Amino acid sequence: MQRSLQPGPAGLNVTTAQPRPTAGALWRGLVEQIPAVTYLADFDRSATLRYVSPQIEDLLGYPPEAFLADPALWYACVHPEDVDRVRAEELRTFEAVLPFDCEFRMRHRDGHELTVWERDAIIRDASGRPTHTQGVLIDVTNVRRMRDELDAERRSAARYLEVAGTAILVLDRAGRVELLNRAGYELVGRPEGSLDGGDWYSAVHAPEDEPELRRWFTTAIADGRVPSLSESRVQRPDGELRTVSWTNRLMRDEHGEVTGFVASGSDVTERRAAAAQITHLANHDAVTGLPNRRLFNEHLGLALARARRAGRAVALLYLDLDDFKLVNDSLGHTAGDRLLVKVARRLRVRSRDADLLARHGGDEFLVLLSDLDPATAAEDAEQAAHGLLGALAAPFVVSGAEFHVGASIGISLWPADAGEAEALLRHADAAMYQAKRAGRNEVRTFDPDRSAPLERLSLTTRLRHAIAEEQLVLHWQPIVDPVTGALQALEALVRWHDPVRGLVMPADFVPFAEETGIIDRLGALVLQLVARQRARWQQADGFEPTVHVNVSPRELRNPAFADRLSRTLTAHGVDPATIVIEITESAAMQDPARVGPLLHALAATGVQIAIDDFGAGHSSLSRLVNLPVHVLKIDRSFLAKVPADPASAAVLQAVVGLAGALEMRAVAEGVETRAQREELVRLGCPLAQGFLLGRPGPAVAMRAHLQRAAS
Known part of the structure; x- marks a missing residue:
């Protein structure tokens, strides 16, 4: 639009001097001291200027009179890229009879750019018809610069949140989601923004986990203390559960009051599964899946400790397969492993739920019978051993060939035969060799009088040593x-x-x-x-x-x-x-x-x-x-x-x-x-x-x- 300077209306005449200050002169003196440009313009399509305060010269480098001499000067000072936008906004507010409110760029006489904010108010006559507008023009360059810097920091932070490889979660005091970044939404398997404002715990946690997790959160908010690290499971829409490791912090205001909760989370599902698998492999035999010697020894120690406290007995059965070497020699180790799996399956079926079956190594197995009555322990152990031999009685079919594989089983009893775990194992091993020398597919209970010195000390254990x-x-x-x-x-x-x-x-x-x-x-x-x-x-x-x-x-x-x-x-x-x-x-x-x-x-x-x-x-x-x-x-x-x-x-x-x-x-x-x-x-x-x-x-x-x- 066009802006032009005219002599001010009565009371606002720029050139008239009065011997005594009038109210208008007092008002003009006031507005010309404030750190802003003020103006008065007709309410018409051209927004003809009636008055502009002297601060315009400080702002744009031109005195007020210059705008009177050159009505086009005003728009010449508006940044070329903003002229169309400013004109359109002035036209829109004129036609809609609305106050003008706009931020735009201008150029000083010396060429430097500045950002201004212009706002006016509509003055009406007694009948309510718009006649004039009164407005202010304020230099907001520094404010704009600070705002741009803040916006840049905010955008940078937002970009970080979006590209972060971890989930970023912000909750208010009630557990409602104030922020969840893209990685977080990918983790829980939901569309971005779908959880904003919603309750986090009911939305993403399995029903069985929700009460405990909510109590944890409520207590942390109330007490003002939260563990820095924690883990929880989140449930995706398809029901899949993912384990997440969280790093947590409470948010506080300037008075130290807790205002919310922020956490970063990493999906550790595969890592935990791998750790569980490693633990399993460390404690179980890779071929048969049975507990290995390490896990067996742990259970044996616990069984002996319980037996001491309760006055009960423990039996250890040492089982060595007879003629297993024939399978390995004729069909190879792969066939031998398949046979071991079948043997383990049969032995597991014939064992009691309370018994522990383990693979000791090679073609040797151990069976731990715990919580036995001392008076009948020997009889119970022999009965269990003969049951295991019965499980092996039927032939095995491996690689199309049929094999009869028996076993020699040695039995050692605690506390009758040994006072500690290592001796119990040695004596069961020695008894097993007594069974082998008796003709194989036999059961023998440890007898120190019949055991040769080498048998008593366990050839297997001693040779490994x-x-x-x-x-x-x-x-x-x-x-x-x-x-x-x-x-x-x-x-x-x-x-x-x-x-x-x-x-x-x-x-x-x-x-x-x-x-x-x-x-x-x-x-x-x-x-x-x-x-x-x-x-x-x-x-x-x-x-x-x-x-x-x-x-x-x-x-x-x-x-x-x-x-x-x-x-x-x-x-x-x-x-x-x-x-x-x-x-x-x-x-x-x-x-x-x-x-x-x-x-x-x-x-x-x-x-x-x-x-x-x-x-x-x-x-x-x-x-x-x-x-x-x-x-x-x-x-x-x-x-x-x-x-x-x-x-x-x-x-x-x-x-x-x-x-x-x-x-x-x-x-x-x-x-x-x-x-x-x-x-x-x-x-x-x-x-x-x-x-x-x-x-x-x-x-x-x-x-x-x-x-x-x-x-």
Whole structure:
């Protein structure tokens, strides 16, 4: 619109001077002192200005007279981008007979911009017809700047709330939602804004959780104290429950009064589930899902404590499967695991609800019978044990094959047989071996008078302890050239240095380790000892002998064996080419489809492979040709009859020739007489070992052999 300056109306004339101040002059003096521009304009479409106060010059740099001389000056001072908006607003208020109220930008004479706020009031005549408008123009530049800064901070805070990865929740004192950011709405699975003003606890919590959570909130608000951390479940519309970890704070006003509650929350559902799964795995067997030895020991300790207080008895049943090794050997570990699952299922069905069934390891299970009457505890335990044997009586079908798997069960009673948990377990283990020696599929209660010392101390427990404490030691037997006696290799032979029995030969504990599943741990320790000694010879004396080490068929069937062997040798800096892995003929030949790939994987690590006890089984020449074998160790039964038995000598000569034809090295075992050695020389056997050529001994006893070989 157009604004122009005219002489003011009566009482507001700009140029008239009065000898005495009139009321109008007094009013003008007043308005010209306030920090705002005042004006008077006609109420017409052009809003013709009748008066503008001198403050206009401070505001825009032009005196009031300039606007009288140039009516267009007013809009020239309005910011070009705001002119249309201001004109439209003036026209709208004129046509609607409404006061003008607008904030817009203007330009000072020197070019700088400012923000002003203009507001007027409509003056009417006696009949109520609008005649004039009176208004003020105020510089609000600083106010606007502060408001913009606050808005920017508010928008920044809002953006943070929206992009925050955690839910942000603000509640008033009544628990109504004042703010929930986007992440919060995503967490509870509801549309944004749908919970604003609503009750938080009834809206998002499961009905069974709501009363307790509401009491928690009400108490926190009333007491002015809230835990900094808490957890709760929120329920999504589809019924899914999510666990949320909250960080909480109370909001207070300037007087310290609680005005509300603010919390940030993170969805920890998967984390809690993972933690629960880890806890479960730590306490349960991965194959059968039964409690493991760790959890069993905890329950055993608690059961004994309760029994002491109540004067009751406890029974421990130690169950070991009979002939389980046949399943593993014929069908492999996967089938063996499936059988264990079926066994566990049957045992669980026959156990009482109050009993605890656990897997002890390998094919061993433990059953804890608690809260027994001391007078009938033995009878109750035997009845339970026979019930478990009955559960195993029916055959099992695994991988299409039918197996009858029985069990030997040993029973130990508290307090009759033992005063504490460890002794109870040892005695149950010893009783189980009594059952095995009685013919298997039997039940025996611990009898100290019939238990051999080794049984009383529990062979299983003691052998595990021997492995953990490295009570196993290696003796070494030379493998030599039968012609010269020169050392060609050393075979590592394991011994158990038992504190009770002294030096125990492998025949007394290796088969037991294979039967109970301890062989993997025992074999891993033997490999460590072999690699350690081989590295020590090389680093200390420069000796680099080829070393033979025996591997159990169960170890060989472990898919991780080749990798474990490679890592062990690498860790000790041992060249794999100096290591010869010996496996029995029966283990190598009985299942070529499965064993063949395992041997090839083993050969890929760089080690050599030897077939031990060759000739004792029924080897197929075609199978032997297809296997990565480097050494044939001839079974000692052939050499035992040489030279008296021509047939044995002929077989021996044939095997030596076969090895040479296949580019393998033949080793004759069991050389005990000069005649046997001479026969081997005659037959051209390149390698031999036996008591005549060198007895097994500790590493220090091999030093002379190694020095001669190195010279």
